[in-house]
Amino acid sequence: MSSALSASALAVSGRLEAVSLDLTPGELVALVGPNGAGKSTLIQALAGLLPAEGHVHWNGQLLSRIAMAERGRRLAWVGQEAHFEFAFPVHEVVAQGRYAWGDDLDGVEAALAELDLLDLADRPVTRLSGGERHRVGLARALATQAPIQLWDEPVAQLDVRHALEVMRLARRLVDGGSTVLVSLHDLRAAYRFDRVLVLDRGRLVGNGKPHEVLTAELIGEVFRVKATFVESLVPELPEP
């Protein structure tokens, strides 16, 4: 099996304990765990944004040996905080996703449309709502056209329709051969992923198919809640 991104014994002192995992092309992977479990730390370490022990390889190549611009073409990261310091218009922020490609604007318009930002394209990014800013961050990552997308809690602040659209986008990307890793707190949503990783106090305690990993027992141990499997309201996007 070819591996898009693999981590071996990835560790950050006090935050992440020797995590090893493989992310394969065409796979939609959820990362769950309680507050402080290390989800953001793991995502940042995988993206090479945080000094960490251990190794991250991209298709067998050490990520740290890959030049920055090349990394920017291969891997996109969306942080948990959608904070923008400067009042650039939304379309310019999204176009920043193209820097690693030498400033061509390929896909910027499509990314704006995908994240429902066309009407906000000229608005300074500092004058958007929290959810709108998150969508700008996602649009910028999408504009990179990087085959590995690492998204840290991308839907936590989105309304139900935009959240579903982001999940549909993630599914379309993996159907096209990309690898998408998404951290989230909604365990019901995690059930719809191809694979679930569970972090608990910096340790990877679950890695497998949702129904194998997200058992009532593990949920009880890790999240300290009682989980029961019942029918419930399921919002879905209407047929196109």
Ligand SMILES: Nc1ncnc2c1ncn2[C@@H]1O[C@H](COP(=O)(O)OP(=O)(O)OP(=O)(O)O)[C@@H](O)[C@H]1O
């Ligand atoms: N900049 C930092 N310096 C030192 N420790 C940090 C830093 N950021 C986070 N931590 C600690 O590292 C641990 C993991 O934090 P992390 O943000 O990765 O958790 P998380 O699973 O993403 O949590 P959440 O669900 O609250 O977003 C926590 O104990 C946290 O307090």
